[in-house]
Structure formats: C-alpha cells, structure tokens
Amino acid sequence: MSSWLDYTINGLIVGNVYALVAVGLALIFGVSRLINFAQGSIYLVGAYIGWVAVVQLHTPLPLTIIFVAVVAALVGVIIERFGLRPLQNSVRIAPLLATIGISFVLDQLVMLTFSPNPRALPSQLPDVRFQVGGGTIGPLDLLIAGVGISSALLLFVFLRYSKLGWAVRAASQDRDAAMQMGVDVNRVNQAVFGIAAALGGVSGLLVGMYYNQIDTAMSLQATLKGVVAEVVGGAGNVPGAVVGSLLLGLVESYGVAVFGTSYRNLFAFLLLVVVLVLRPNGLFASARQAPPEPLTGTFIAPSRPVRIPRWALAVAVAAFAILPLLPVSFYILQTLINAWLLGMLALSLTLVAGTIGQVSLGHAALLAIGAYTSALLSLTLSVPVGLAIVAGGLMSAALGTILISPSFRLRGHYVSIATLAIGEIVSLVILNWESVTRGPIGISGIPPLSLFGYDLISPNSVYWFSFAVMVVLALLQARLLGSHLGRSFRAIRDDDIAARAYGLSLNRYKSLAFIFGGFAAGVSGGIAAHLYSYINHETFNTQQSILALTVVILGGLGNVVGAIVGAVALVGLPEVFRIAAEYRILIYGIVLLLLVRFRPQGLLGTI
Amino acid sequence: MTTGTPEPLLALSDINTFYGQAQVHFDLSITVGRGHIVCLLGGNASGKSTTMKIILGLVKPRSGEVMFDGASLIGLTTPQIVRRGIASVPEARRLFADMSVRENILMGAFVRNDRDAVAQDLDRMLTLFPKLGQRLSQRAGSLSGGEQQMVAMARALMSRPRLIVMDEPTMGLSPLYVDRVLELIRTINQEGVSVFMVEQNASLALEIAHEAYVLQTGRIVLSGPARTLKDDPRVRDAYLGGSEAA
Incomplete structure (x- = not known):
C-alpha cells in the first residue's frame, strides 16, 4: 500500500483534480487578469449537486457528471454576469474582492441548505483495486485521470479550432485589440466563467467520490490549491496550470509519505511562497510574457474622507468610556468588547491594506501569533498577563514582518495571494509544532486578563481595558499617519515606482507598516486569548481575515476612525437585529459585495 | 469643408470628450469622404488617439454625434461598430x-x-x-x-471594411518600412477603402492624404485639402520643421 508507486499514483490523481480547478483559474486569469477566489465555492457547489444527483436522484455516473457540469457552468455564468461584469470599469482589486464576497455567499448558502455536517458521497464505481507494478489502482483513479485528460483535450480543441476559442485567446492577449476585431469580450468572459465553473464543479464531484465524503470546508482548500497550482504554472498559462497541478499533487503526496498527512497543506503553501518569491511569473514563464503590471492598483476609490471634528470624536470616546456606568446589559458590553478587539485588527489592516496598499488576506495569522505568544508566556513562564500581551504584540510585529518580507517585492493581487498563503502556513505550523503549541489540542486554561496584579474579570473592567488599548492604538496610528511617514506610505500605495524614484525605500516603509500593524493585531490576539481562555489553530482563521477586510472597506480604507466604526457596525448590527449566527457570514459576504459595487470608498471615505 | 465630395462616409460633429474633469475635445468636427484618405495631425496630448477611440466606441463622448454611412454610431459597442464596416490598425x-x-x-x-x-x-x-x-x-x-x-x-x-482607422501607422518603423507602409495605405485606398489616420509625422501623412485636420489641445485649428495644408506656413512651422528630427 505504501509503495512509492502508490504515492506517485495518488499524487498524479490528486494533481488531476487540482488541474480541473487550476485550468479554470488560468482561463479566467488570462481573459480578465483576475484571480477568481470563488472557484473553490463552485467546486463545493459541484460536490453537493453531485450528492443530490447520486443520493436523491439516483442518476447513473455519466449523467451525474453532465448534470454537475451543467449546473456548475450556470452558476459560473451567473457569477460573471451579476457579480463581476458591473465592476468592469472599477479598480483592479475590486473584482478580486467581489469574488471573495461571492465565495462567502455561495459557501454559506450551501451550508445553510445542506447543514455544515459532512455527508457521504458514494462513489458510483465498483470498489476494486488492480495491481500495477508495486502499487494499486482503482476504477475511480482511472475515471479521474480520464476526466482530467479528456477535459484538457477538449479545452485544447476548443481554444485551437473553435471561433469562440480564438476569441478567448485573442482577448487574453490583448483585450482592446480583440474588441477591435469584433470580439464581444463580455461573451468571452461568460464562456470562460462557464467553462471554468463546469470543470471546477466536476472536480468537486470527483474529489467527493474519491474521499467518499464532502463538507463545506472543501471550498477554501480547493481555491487555495487551485491558486497554488495556477501560480506555480504561471498565472493565465493553461498548460502551465496542468503541469503546476500535477507537480503540486506529487509534492504533496511525497511530502505526506515522508512527514505525515498533517503536513500536506504546508507543502502546498511553501511551494507557493517559494515560487512567488523566486519566480513570480511561474515556473514556465518565458521572458516574452507581459510583466504582471495589470495586477497593480489598489482599492483606493477616489473620495473625500468625511471630516469628523475633534470635539465630536472626544465626545464619542467619552460616551463609550462611561457606557458601563449606565444601566446597560452585559450582552451589549460583550458585543462592544468584541467590536474593540476587531477594531484593533481593523486598525492594523487599514494601515497595511489601506494606507500602504498591501491588501492582506491572511491578517488573522497576526492575531494567532499574538495570542499564542501571550498565552504560552503567561501559562508556562508565568509572565504577568499585561506584559505577556505586549510581548504578543511585539512577537506578532517581528514575526509577521519577517514572514511577509519575502513578498515585499510582489505587487497587487500577488501580495494578496502571498499573505493568504502565509496566513495558512502560520496556522499549519501551529497545528504541527506540537511540542510548543500543543498542536490540534490547543491551549486551555489561559489565565484571565490582569493588570499590575489585579485580575480584570468583571465585564466592566474588560470593557475598559480593551477600549482603552484600542483608543491608544488608534491615537498612535493617527499620529503616525499625520507625520511624514503617513505621506510616504500613501506615496508607495499610489505609485510604488514613482515613490522609489523619489528615494523612498519600499522595503523599509512596508516593514514599518507591518511592524506597527503587526503590533496592533498581536495585542488584539493576546487580549482575545486571555478572554477566551482556550485557543487552537482554528480560532483565528481566514474567515476572520476576510471579516477584517470587510470592516476596513466598510469604514473606508486607510481611515482610522472608519476602521473602528466599521468594526462596531459589523459586530454590532447583527446583534442589534438578532441575526442568527449561521446567517452572519452570509451577511458579511453580501455586505462586502455591495460595498465593492456601490460604495468602494466606504462609510467615512478612504484616506 | 469637404468640397466636391458626395455624402461623407464618416462624420464626427461637435464632439466634446472628457476624462474625468479634463476636457479632451472641444466641439470637434471631422468628416471622411468616401474613398478618401483623411489624416488628423497633432502633437502629443492633442486628443488624436482619443478621436480614434471615439470612432471605435472605446471612449464615449459627452456630447456630439458620430455618423457612419448615414447611421449613428453613438451607443454602439466596439464589436457592433466593427460589424458596420470599420476596421482598425491600433x-x-x-x-x-x-x-x-x-x-x-x-x-x-x-x-x-x-x-x-x-x-x-x-x-x-x-x-x-x-x-x-x-x-x-x-x-x-x-x-x-x-x-x-x-x-x-x-x-x-x-x-x-469600408473604413480603416489607423493610429500612427509609421511610428517606430525604419525609414524603409515607413515608405512601404505609406505605399500600402495608398494601395488599400485605391481598392476603395477609405482611410482615417492619426499621425504625428505631418510631412509623410500629407504626402498621401486627400484631406487633413490639425488638432491642437482638443480643437481643430486648421483643415483642408492636404496639398494646401502642406504649403500652409502654420503647418510648416508647427510640424514640418520638427518632423525631420522626429
């Protein structure tokens, strides 16, 4: 069973599955210069449609595959038409954020429809295995290989010999010139999304059958793996995506063979970061490929920030400060404490994503570093909690900046991918580094908040403590942005080449932003750890990173007051309206989509 | 303006274009007669390329009309315009x-x-x-x-196509190819295709064009038969003097 041939076969099969996702991503990237973060959600939808077909409709296998492909293609076409086409003239990062919103919405809809519990997806093939050399191979392996190879062939024929295929290729090389040949680029986009979605959906079905099980966590994993394979192969390069996928499958499979299953994803993301840093255009990019210039551009929509007079801010701070003295319920205080913690994370992200323009999708990792540092210091070395939280902030600042520094040379979408991968790597290291982090068991019995020997256990004291820390961080950040540093940050965001030409050292300023942002996020994570008293590697996940991004966009990128207003709004409003927990993520996704579409400058405006 | 020509193939009239707050075209009017080579001269940032983009529907003017063969192009998409019979050399x-x-x-x-x-x-x-x-x-x-x-x-x-629009067809070419390209434009035109070209190199363009317009910061400052413009001292001063160096 555990022969090298087996691992090779397994790697190639899994690689085939990744290829179905990655090829779709490459097609979409080719035509729209967009990394479609909703691709994994379509894969998830495909798996669940397959479940409906197999378990409820009892369709035969060929019909199941066709059914899944058609429904998934429809979903893809709808996403393109209503989610992305309206953003055509928007800033470059807007469609990327929209696909993130769409993926949240789709995942949650699947979860609400089918419940988050895993379901068994029976393979419709006989469960026999044939001896091949020293390994074994089953009918499902052959099916996956067959679907992979025939999809690749079909795609090749389509691109090479059909009129629409020519249009796709022309549009991906020069969109404007293709339009001037009479190519309807909207139709091309639609076709590409349909094809990508059909492939992704079928991939989800096959994976479900392969592991005999489907659950809603598949979505993000699939997106991540697809993105890894695509970037390794060279963004927008369709054959490259296939090779990148097979390579990824093999690297994972051999990695699992040597180190064990829990290392599978770690290898995937390390491969991604290495490729991004060393060969950002992918392994197979030749010199002739266009520079990734169209990927630049941040999400700063032109706007005039809302000016809030100082006295109004002072009044607001005072009002929130005396709130616990008024007859308010414990529940409201609890909600606001969560808002202050999220506010600190948002301060961090609004600096990094808004002011200096590095849209981070892995910000929760900074929370995790701060939380684990503070928890472990206070628990194992009996460091006083107040000090441990500060240490958590410093550790987050240092480690976060060191981890992100290799990707300082990247721009635009690539920064987002790199930060996403680094976020995953941090979570996987926490999971695997059992001697320090206690691995999957997590850390329990973390001492409660205390300051100078006094325990802060009452809701009022926790409220004041977190509010005060947040206000201090906000004041520091506002002071920072008012100085020449703030100007330099914004210059780098708006035009990094021009900024460099004026003598700004990009690396130094990006480091400074991440150090400050890392500290704020680390402190937030540290406080959270002592508040929750239990944390594990999943406490601070990608969902939180995206929530923070939504908060920051809601408030207005780069806007200090906006970050806090956004946090209060996104944490508070669902509570006020008593929205059940399972609908909240759905609502965050919808809020993100609506913001990107209708008010990209946020509530208070970008700075 | 286009004396002696029948109904023009392409007519831009009173075009005003803006990029954000900045106005690119001020009441721009240009006609391309059937079977003619018409060239639009102008320096950098005079609005030449934008004129081309307006004909192709890549940029929408704020006001004005674009008529092609008796029908308006305003509101059509680029592919639709291409199907009407306009091709481009970008x-x-x-x-x-x-x-x-x-x-x-x-x-x-x-x-x-x-x-x-x-x-x-x-x-x-x-x-x-x-x-x-x-x-x-x-x-x-x-x-x-x-x-x-x-x-x-x-x-x-x-x-x-019935009309080809060309954006600086001689830009960046060796002198040998410049002559060849101009000759080809003439050949294409003799086969019945009208040509509207945007050029910086006035002396070359005026050699093959029937009519020419001079665009300066979004306004047509001169227009007429190419032969007349070639001898016009204003064109000579503004463009032909510098064209040798270009």
Missing part, C-alpha cells in the same frame, strides 16, 4: 503576440462567417504582403516592427 500595432501570424490575420475576419471567401482573402493578403507568406506559422510577437505593421494592416483588411 497604435503600436497590438498584435496577438502569442498567436501565429496566420491566426492574427484570420482574427481580422472574426466578424465574417463566409469561410471560403475568408480563405480567398487570406491568399489575397499574401499577394499584397508577400513577405508574410513565409511567416505564417511564426509567433506574431517574434516579427520585426515593420513586419508586425504588415500583419496589422492585413488583419484590418480581412474584415472587408
């Missing part, structure tokens, strides 16, 4: 670099569905541009600038 050629020369030329016929006639037209292009014959299966991006210009022109002709 600035810097804009070939599909990773597609072969043959595929590039055939992309020009994207709006046509008559396969056999398209094949014949491809042969015709090879007689018109004999050099491309040996290059057909080569990647378009690997050709020299002059060869690329030939491909771009062949590509434009493949849609059997």
